[in-house]
Amino acid sequence: MTAADPLPDRIAARVAELEAQVIAWRRGLHQHPELGNREFRTAALVAEHLRALGFDEVKTGVAHTGVVGLLKGGRPGGVVALRADMDGLPVSEEVDLPFASKARAVWNGEEVGVMHACGHDCHVAILMGVASVLAGLRADISGSVKFIFQPAEEMPPEGEEGGAELMIKEGALQNPTPGAIFGLHVTSRLPAGVIGYRPGPTMASSDKLRITVHGRQTHGAAPWLGVDPIVTSAQIVLGLQTIVSRNLDLNREPAVVTIGAIKGGVRENIIPDSVEMRGTIRSFDEGMRDAIHERVTELAEGISGAARASCRVCITKNYPVTVNDPVLTEQMVPTLTRVASTGPRPMGIEVVPKVTGAEDFSFFQRLIPGLFFFVGVTPPDVDPAQADSNHSPRFFADERGLEVGVRALANLAVDYLASLQG
Structure with a gap:
């Protein structure tokens, strides 16, 4: 991807048009969270969206409630995958929002409150936005983009299989097999819009x-x-x-x-x-x-x-350990840097410390090269060191980070596919 290539500018323009819609999706998902292997409403929303965009394939019911969509570009080329996790947590929300979750469910035999306390509502909304952006640019995309909307990242209920490992068993990385996979996680440890990454072992x-x-x-x-x-x-x-x-x-x-x-x-x-x-x-x-x-x-x-x-x-x-492929990371850091330094609210990029939290994105990385990065969602007037962490009932996501996530994943996909053209 050269500086003269119009795709990054076209992506940015389309994301600006879609930002309000991405925020609306996120708020709807936040108000209606679902626990692992029970993401029925979320999966239906995603599948309907991908079909409306004219995706070439939309598979549902993968690993119980997962959705896998395939968007074929207008030019021949390789395959890249993008992943978002969909499940909420058994946490009762304590954030005063007009769209706060009041949901209740049964988790391992106990009635619990349900909240998107880890930001997976943001991830789903971001990837839905990426789907809209790339579907509008498909004529200029060299290759195919596989969209993986994954259930049960926070672990399935006791006695059930689920998550990335089950999606892989049920063929999410097959027909076609991607050459690389990208994923992100919103975090309260960074200011809204800042991108964080790390080569090699990243999450425990x-x-x-x-x-x-x-x-x-x-x-x-x-x-x-x-x-x-x-x-x-x-x-x-x-x-x-x-x-x-x-x-x-x-x-x-x-x-x-x-x-x-x-x-x-x-x-x-x-x-x-x-x-x-x-x-x-x-x-x-x-x-x-x-x-x-x-x-x-x-x-x-x-x-x-x-x-x-x-x-x-x-x-x-x-x-397993979430390990960012060093070669892939080095290759794609310029893309992340470009995204972080442009847009309506450029915030920058930094190498982050290791995170002792865990991610089942690591199962995908065991089979194909992967890059998992972070997007900050802490308001600018809050010290990230003092912000309520992911998994807290008071976790708050500044929605200004969402458009950064959409631009990052969209640009990673097209830049990676362009790099395969030589």
Whole structure:
């Protein structure tokens, strides 16, 4: 893509025309959030939009509620994919907005409030906007663009498959197979409109940890007559902290081992039979990830054995490390820089620190080169360091970041396809 090429200017003009519509889509989605594998209204809206634009293919019901659309350009060429996640979170909204969510649903057997507390409403609206932009330019596009609207990024309900991994199993990256995939995430860690990226490991792997310690129940007044799983669990929690601080070479990559829930006992004067701990493991290197798993098991079993208790350690791998392909990232940074430095509110671009949150976009990146980047949505009068984070019931998205997201994904798609022409 050369400076004389009119496509970037035409994209910018079309995005300016569409900005109000993208905001309206986002507000409608925000007011009607849906949980993972239950995004029926959202999927229907997306599919209807793609069909109205004259997409060559629109597949629905992929990985339960996913939508995959294919837009063929007017010129022969390669294939690129763009992805947006659609699901909300079991969070009750506390933001005072005219379009705030009042939705309720059942999640893993419990009635909960539902909110787009992670900004996936923004992602869907942005990609719908990109679909409108590129459909209007299809005669000048060399190749095809695959649009992937994905359910259940925030994990499917217990006992169900879902998300990117299931979309891949059901053929989202086949017929045709893209040469690269791009995705974005809005974030409260950056001012509205600022683009953030990072080559290589960018977001952490995510694993569920459950440790059940079995002792022997007894009266609290006579602990010597039993085996106390509460004290043993406390020693395990403290011991787990040494895995990161003493067993890992943190010059390579950071890591996190966190226990977030402990359940055991029913009253103050009974030492229970068992205690269950639940937590999460985060890392940026697959080798370190396996080493942490091994060390967690060794430590928990060793401490339990020394206390005459027993334990069962269960570690479930959720998402791999989100790794931005270094070559693809270097190739596309000029596109992101151009987008960030132009438009109605140019805000700039920066390399961001590693993020210990996880993303199942990583499953796509395991199969084809991918670039996952961030767009800030914190108002200019708020310090991003003090802004309520994604997943908070008070998460707020400044909608001025939406048009930046549309321009970024649209330009990445056409620039990548143009680069394949030599």
